[in-house]
Amino acid sequence: MIKGFFFILLFYFLGQLVSLLIHGFIPGSVIGMILLFLALFFKVINPENVRTTATVITKNMAVFFVPAAVGLMAYIEIVSRNFLAIIVGIAISTILTIVTVALVQERMEKRGKKGDTAHE
Amino acid sequence: MNELLEQLKPLFSGEVFLLTLVMGSFLLGVFLYKRTQITLLQPLLITMLIIIPFLKITGIEYQTFYQKTNILNFMLGPSVVALGYVLYEQIENVKGNVISILTSVFVGSVVGIVSVVLIAKAFGADRLLMASLAPKSVTTPIAISLAEKDGGAPALTAAFVVICGLFGGLVGPIILRRLGINSKIAKGLAMGSSSHALGTARAMEMGALEGAISGLAIGIMGIMTALLIPFAEWLF
Numbered sequence: 001m002i003k004g005f006f007f008i009l010l011f012y013f014l015g016q017l018v019s020l021l022i023h024g025f026i027p028g029s030v031i032g033m034i035l036l037f038l039a040l041f042f043k044v045i046n047p048e049n050v051r052t053t054a055t056v057i058t059k060n061m062a063v064f065f066v067p068a069a070v071g072l073m074a075y076i077e078i079v080s081r082n083f084l085a086i087i088v089g090i091a092i093s094t095i096l097t098i099v100t101v102a103l104v105q106e107r108m109e110k111r112g113k114k115g116d117t118a119h120e
Numbered sequence: 121m122n123e124l125l126e127q128l129k130p131l132f133s134g135e136v137f138l139l140t141l142v143m144g145s146f147l148l149g150v151f152l153y154k155r156t157q158i159t160l161l162q163p164l165l166i167t168m169l170i171i172i173p174f175l176k177i178t179g180i181e182y183q184t185f186y187q188k189t190n191i192l193n194f195m196l197g198p199s200v201v202a203l204g205y206v207l208y209e210q211i212e213n214v215k216g217n218v219i220s221i222l223t224s225v226f227v228g229s230v231v232g233i234v235s236v237v238l239i240a241k242a243f244g245a246d247r248l249l250m251a252s253l254a255p256k257s258v259t260t261p262i263a264i265s266l267a268e269k270d271g272g273a274p275a276l277t278a279a280f281v282v283i284c285g286l287f288g289g290l291v292g293p294i295i296l297r298r299l300g301i302n303s304k305i306a307k308g309l310a311m312g313s314s315s316h317a318l319g320t321a322r323a324m325e326m327g328a329l330e331g332a333i334s335g336l337a338i339g340i341m342g343i344m345t346a347l348l349i350p351f352a353e354w355l356f
Contacts, residue, residue: 005198012201026346027265029200034343036204047208054205057198061317062164063146065260066171067186067193069164069282071275073172074182078249078276085243089253090280093236094288097257097314098295101228101337105306108220 004053007045011036133180135188142189145170160290162318164282196261200342203259207339210332217305224306225337228313229344232257237355247356252276254352255345256284259316262342266349281316288315289322304329312337 015032019025039045072079079086131137148170149163175185186193214221236253245253251272255263260281267277292311301307307326311319312334320338324331 008198008201011204012197015201024269025350027200027262027269029197029265030262030342030346032197032201033204033207033339036201037207037339040205040208041211047205050202050205054202057195058202058206061196061199061259061261062162063142063167064192064195064199065164065264065278066142066146066167067189068196068260068264068274069168069278070171070175070185071182071273072168072279073175075273075276075279078273079279082240082243082245082249085240085245085249086253086280086283088243089236089239089245090256090284091287092239093232094257094284094314095291095295096235097228097232098288098292098310099299100231101224101313102296102299102301102306102310104224104227105220105309106301106303108223109217109303109305112217112220 001053001056004050007050008032008036008053008057011039132178133184133188138185138188139191141174142167142171142192160286162282162286165286196264200259200261200265203339203342206335210336213305213329213332214336221305221309221336222340224309225313225340226344228310229257229341229348232314233345233348233352234355237352241355247271248273249276250356251353253280254349256280257314257316258342258345259338262346266346270349270353282318285315285318289318292319293322293326305333308333309337313341316341 012029012032014035015030016028018031018035019028036050040047040050145167146163149161149166152166153161153163171185174180175182233254236256237250240250240253248271251270252267254270254272255266255277258266258281260278263277263281264274266272268274288311292315296307296310301310304327308323308330311323311326311330313319315322316338320331320334323334
């Protein structure tokens, strides 16, 4: 557990370092995630080192955003004033995302499979 | 009596009590969600419904609550980093489909950001609102840091991410059926990239592969969106 925490915090820190160097273009945590993935993929670190800690914290992630989510109480006024923009925007955009991702993936997969059989 | 209340007040606005209350509310949420299987009863939503009225009634400032529960907020960063491990775990499912997965999530990310920003703009939303809406399709810790960086309000974004996840989780399976999507990878990707963890929970119900791919989509969508958000500022 401590070992896992050490590696996760270490990669978080490295991510923050890179983020600083690129003027915060991407948040340090996201860069840390990519770096940890690469380190595991290229066998720089043993997955056993982070397995337990990573599994525990990602499985219980939702509780970590309570402090931020409760902050909504400070924005009730903005939300009620822009209620339609928020609801319509989120609904249409979510539907469009689902449709495009599913269609692009299905089409490309089919084409890929056709390509494979053509080679055989 | 009043004296006693005065003595108790610091106790009830202290770290120990507030964190206990958060954990307890969340556990109650998990219990209700598992019992009823109603998608709308997300533990986070239930926790908000308990904590917000509690703070209003007791008159504890949000700033105080935020400071006292900051340890939870801090954990958002490490939990994003830990997703790197989850991504690594699912790499087996992806072999041979890397290009199609990256392409479809990229297209979905562009469509998601552009559409929500333009619709909000058409309704007369201001910059704060647009910046808070733009990262709505990614998992909350990433969305919050993206919104913060871009002049949005993390609390608004957290709420939008939850709304987006609830909505996508509800309509996603219906849309995929209507479209006649057969590919398990396509189903999982669509759920995860549109509705992050809440979409993934629904994808898990479709099957293990759909669920794993959906989890993978959360990570890819997070990275893609992080890369795209700086360009979204041009739309504001």
